[in-house]
Amino acid sequence: MKNITKSLIALLALVAISCDVEDVQDRPVIEGVDSPVLTAPQSGAAYVLKPEATDAQAERFTWNSANYGGDVEITYAVEMDKKGNSFKTPKELGTVKSQNQVSVSVSKLNTAALALAATPFVAGDFEVRVKSTVSTNVMYSNVVGIVVTPYTTETPKLWVPGGYQSTSGYGSDWTHSSAPILLAEGYGKTAFEGYVYFATAQDPTQDGKGYKLSTEAGWGGTNYGAGATAGTLSSDGGAKNLGITTPGYYRIKADTDPTKLSIATLKTTWGIIGNATPGGWDTDTPMTYDPATKKWTVTVTLTAQSAPDNGLKFRANGNWDLNFGDTGANGTLEEGGTNIGTSAGKYLITLDLSNPRNYTYTMVKQ
DSSP states (O other): OHHHHHHHHHHHHHHHHHHHHHHHHHSOOOOOOBOOEEEESOTTEEEEOOGGGTTSEEEEEEEEOOBOSSSOOOEEEEEEEETTSTTSSOEEEEEEESOSEEEEEHHHHHHHHHHTTOOTTSOEEEEEEEEEEETTEEEEOOOEEEEEEOOOSSOOEEEOOBTTHHHHTSSSTTOGGGSOEEEESSTTOOEEEEEEEESSOBOTTSTTOSBOEESSSSSSSOEEEEOSSTTBEEOOTTOOOBOBSSOEEEEEEEEOOTTTOEEEEEEEOEEEESTTSTTTTTSOEEOEEETTTTEEEEEEEEOOBOTTTSSBEEEETTSTTSEEEOTTSSSBOEETOOOBOBOSEEEEEEEEOOSTTOOEEEEEEO
C-alpha cells in the first residue's frame, strides 16, 4: 500500500512539473519593440477654453499602436505636463485599452491645465504624450507641445499687501495671507473693487511703505505697482509701490485689462440717513470704524418707517455719490439700492464692507 501511495505522489509531481514547463514554453515573451506614435494634435496646437463649452470635445488625441512583440492587450494613457518639466508631475487626460484614440473634453483639459498651475485666461505652454503599458513594460510616444488658455468660474481676486498692514489691523506688513482683497465683477472680468483701511499715510518713496496689487496670495503671480502717470498701474517688476497720502478708509477700484491698467481710490466716512434716523433726510448720523472688527457701527434710536419710500440708507461722505440700500430686504447691500424699512427703538447698526462685492449690515435692537 505504501508503495502504491508513493507511486501516485511521484506520478502527480511529474505531471505538475511537465505542465509548468509546457506553460512556460508556451507563454509569449512580452517586450517593447516599437513605441506608440502620437499623431494628433500637431505641435503648436492652441486651445482657448470656454466655460460655456465645458462638455464639448477639446481634442481627439490619436496615435499609432505600440508593438510588444505579440497579440497582447495594451493600456494607453494620454499624459500632459508643463513645458520643460520632463513629465515629472503629469496629469492624465484619458485612458483606453487596445484603442488608438481618446476624446478629451474642454472640462478635462481645463482641469489638467489648472492643476499644473496655469493662470486662468492666460495662454500657457504644455506638452503631451502617450504612455503604453503591458504588465510592467512601459513605452512612451513622442512629445508634442501645445498651448492651452484655461478658464475659471471662480471670481478673480487681487491681494493688497503693503507696509500699512500691521498698523491697520491686517497682520504683518507685506503679508498676503492676512492682506485685504479686491474682487472682480465676475470670472474673466478685469474690474476689481474693495475697501481697505490705512491707519497711516503710505509714502512709496519711503523704505517699506506703500502697497501692491497681486493676482496671487504670494509674489508668484502678476504684481501691480504705480504706472508712469497718476491713476495708472504697471506690472513691471521695477514699478514703484502704490501710495496713500492721507490715512483713512478707502474704496479701491482697479482694472487690470492691459489696455486700461487703471486705479482709483476714494477716501470714505460712513453714516446713516433717512426719515427713520435722528437727522432725517437732511443730516447724516455718523458711524465709527473699528480696525479690530473691520466694521462701521452706530447706536441710534430709530422711528418706524416702511420701505421702499421711507426708512434709511448708508451714505458715504455726506453726499449721494456713493450710497447703499437693501433691494431684497435680505441683509445684503446694493449700491443705490432700496431704502431699508425700520421699526421703532434703539438699535446697534453695523455696516460690513470688508468682503468685497458682498456688503452686509445688521440692525440689533438694544
